[in-house]
Amino acid sequence: MKKGIVIIPTYNEIDNIEVVAQAVFSLDLNLDILIVDDNSPDKTYEKVRELIKESYGDRLHLIVREKKEGLGKAYIAGFKWVLAQPEGYDFVIEMDADLSHNPKYLPRFVEAIEHYDLVIGSRYVPGGGATDWPLFRKAISYGGSLYSRLLLGVTIKDITGGFKCFRREVLETINLDTIITSGYAFQIEMNYKVALKNFRIIEVPIIFEERIRGASKMTKKVFIEALGKVITLRLNKRKIMEEG
Ligand SMILES: Nc1nc2c(ncn2[C@@H]2O[C@H](COP(=O)(O)OP(=O)(O)O)[C@@H](O)[C@H]2O)c(=O)[nH]1
Numbered sequence: 001m002k003k004g005i006v007i008i009p010t011y012n013e014i015d016n017i018e019v020v021a022q023a024v025f026s027l028d029l030n031l032d033i034l035i036v037d038d039n040s041p042d043k044t045y046e047k048v049r050e051l052i053k054e055s056y057g058d059r060l061h062l063i064v065r066e067k068k069e070g071l072g073k074a075y076i077a078g079f080k081w082v083l084a085q086p087e088g089y090d091f092v093i094e095m096d097a098d099l100s101h102n103p104k105y106l107p108r109f110v111e112a113i114e115h116y117d118l119v120i121g122s123r124y125v126p127g128g129g130a131t132d133w134p135l136f137r138k139a140i141s142y143g144g145s146l147y148s149r150l151l152l153g154v155t156i157k158d159i160t161g162g163f164k165c166f167r168r169e170v171l172e173t174i175n176l177d178t179i180i181t182s183g184y185a186f187q188i189e190m191n192y193k194v195a196l197k198n199f200r201i202i203e204v205p206i207i208f209e210e211r212i213r214g215a216s217k218m219t220k221k222v223f224i225e226a227l228g229k230v231i232t233l234r235l236n237k238r239k240i241m242e243e244g
């Protein structure tokens with residue numbers, strides 16, 4: 001059975017982290033977890049240390065970064081850590097800590113990554129969607145996806161989603177040191193780079209569930225910044241194709 005790792009970036013997720021770890025480990029999949037915490041003021045990382053010590057041992061890993069720098073930077077640190085591990089993970093899953101990404105979809109991801117290089121959990125394919133999202137949040141998300149899709153000329157419908165699975169080779173091919181985005185646009189940049197390399201991409205339907213505990217870190221500023229970054233990405237197309 002192929003071995004994978006779920007990277008979960010956290011910032012003040014102390015009320016969610018145990019439940020999400022428990023849900024992942026209770027699936028009968030060959031998955032480890034790597035938490036990348038940006039020095040959460042609520043000390044999420046201490047809870048993780050306790051879980052490592054008392055429950056999950058070497059299946060649960062933790063990186064604590066110095067300060068909050070956005071989820072993109074956290075993921076890049078996580079990707080680099082995973083690629084440096086001697087035991088060699090075959091695939092890497094991105095998942096939020098707040099249970100918006102239901103772990104029940106993980107078996108489908110693991111199945112699909114056998115045949116594809118990037119599996120995207122998608123709200124915008126038949127069977128996908130979002131529950132309890134205020135209309136304006138839905139509009140922002142869909143509008144952001146449409147804008148990016150048209151501008152970049154890619155066919156991915158849910159281009160901003162953060163529940164996905166990369167085959168290891170994809171992360172080895174992409175130059176992680178030239179990623180220009182860190183917030184909301186990070187998913188767009190990764191997707192664009194994967195698409196330009198002609199990797200095989202599939203979207204599988206997911207229902208995105210609104211978080212119950214803790215607070216979202218998404219702000220208007222982060223969103224507006226993302227719109228500009230998409231233009232920069234398009235202008236860099238040639239460079240990305242040459243350098244990865
Ligand atoms: N390490 C780290 N994690 C972050 C940061 N910003 C958000 N996250 C995590 O990324 C995931 C998605 O963030 P969230 O605030 O739920 O975004 P939303 O779902 O778009 O509202 C959650 O697990 C957050 O804890 C950050 O700056 N650093």
Ligand SMILES: [Mg+2]
Pocket residue numbers: 096098100211216
């Ligand atoms: Mg969330």
